[in-house]
Amino acid sequence: MNRRMKTIAAACALGLAGLYASGVATQAQTTPQQAVDAAFNKYKGLKEGKNADYIPALAKVDPNLFGIALVTVDGKVYSAGDLKTEVSIQSISKVFTMAQVIQEQGLDSVANRIGVDATGARFNSIIAIEGAKLMSGAGAPEMNPLVNPGAISATSMVTGGSADAVWSKIIGFHNDAAGRQLTVLQDVYKSESDSNQRNQAIGALMLAYGYIKSNWQQAVDLYTRQCSIGVNAKDLATMAATLAAGGTNPATGKKVIDADKVPGVLAVMATAGLYDDSGKWLYHTGLPAKSGVGGGIIAVSPGKFGIAVISPPLDDAGNSVRAQKAITDISNALGGNPYSGKKAGS
Numbered sequence: 001m002n003r004r005m006k007t008i009a010a011a012c013a014l015g016l017a018g019l020y021a022s023g024v025a026t027q028a029q030t031t032p033q034q035a036v037d038a039a040f041n042k043y044k045g046l047k048e049g050k051n052a053d054y055i056p057a058l059a060k061v062d063p064n065l066f067g068i069a070l071v072t073v074d075g076k077v078y079s080a081g082d083l084k085t086e087v088s089i090q091s092i093s094k095v096f097t098m099a100q101v102i103q104e105q106g107l108d109s110v111a112n113r114i115g116v117d118a119t120g121a122r123f124n125s126i127i128a129i130e131g132a133k134l135m136s137g138a139g140a141p142e143m144n145p146l147v148n149p150g151a152i153s154a155t156s157m158v159t160g161g162s163a164d165a166v167w168s169k170i171i172g173f174h175n176d177a178a179g180r181q182l183t184v185l186q187d188v189y190k191s192e193s194d195s196n197q198r199n200q201a202i203g204a205l206m207l208a209y210g211y212i213k214s215n216w217q218q219a220v221d222l223y224t225r226q227c228s229i230g231v232n233a234k235d236l237a238t239m240a241a242t243l244a245a246g247g248t249n250p251a252t253g254k255k256v257i258d259a260d261k262v263p264g265v266l267a268v269m270a271t272a273g274l275y276d277d278s279g280k281w282l283y284h285t286g287l288p289a290k291s292g293v294g295g296g297i298i299a300v301s302p303g304k305f306g307i308a309v310i311s312p313p314l315d316d317a318g319n320s321v322r323a324q325k326a327i328t329d330i331s332n333a334l335g336g337n338p339y340s341g342k343k344a345g346s
């Protein structure tokens, strides 16, 4: 390092000390609360996108609902908008059931049975199942636990002597990540159970192709239940922060998943968390993330923070429009992109 570089490095280090706010490094003096407020104000009037309506109960959710929460790895909470109203967690639950299987059965269990590659297709694509089957001779299947066929298969892998025993493990894992007792939104569960013939077809096909070993009906039912768990923005941000903090919930201190298993979970989120738009998302944010058709998105800045936004109107890929925009702005303002190569705050 020459003298000029040393001077710059020293200045950066000084800047770093000054810019640290509540465990989150900030750029250009933006504090986490300022970043959250700025995104809330910028997007609160945005009306793009449309609620999911293929599950009738989701079409009835207030499209104006908008809540943002950021939880740092040391448990500080920054928020704006609606933090109380619960929406159904939907596909964000796929992350935690995948994590539960990885925690119980190891990283290879999911990689070998389901795969950890992008399908490049929509979340409930049946063509993607055929594609994965065609490719299965060439190594691990081109599938992952964050699209419906892989997620229903992951749910089928949670062990337990009865459906109730499996369910209590699934909800227990979600509770531990959120740091409170969550409940199923019964209207959503009923609505999706009455209209999930496509997921039933997917479950049956996954049994036929050997991804699910038995009882696909139970797997589809428990998957539908896990998708109907009610969460608010703070719950989701705490769940994301648990992953950001290496698997230990920063609010409760409880270890939910081993630290050495978290990078695998985050890798699948980066690959497939926003389905066929995952590459575009990663390009702009660098953040492992997961969306749900209830309007939530979680994103993880490893070692720094978890962030969640709830806003029901979705784009064509099934991802919340305002959540994508708000998270991108907030994370980039706070230096959250792990690919930036910047030391925190520099």
Ligand code: GLN
Residues within 6 Å of the ligand: 090, 091, 092, 123, 124, 148, 192, 199, 224, 227, 291, 292, 293, 294, 318
């Ligand atoms: N329960 C929803 C479904 O299976 C979840 C989809 C999602 O959130 N993308 O269709």
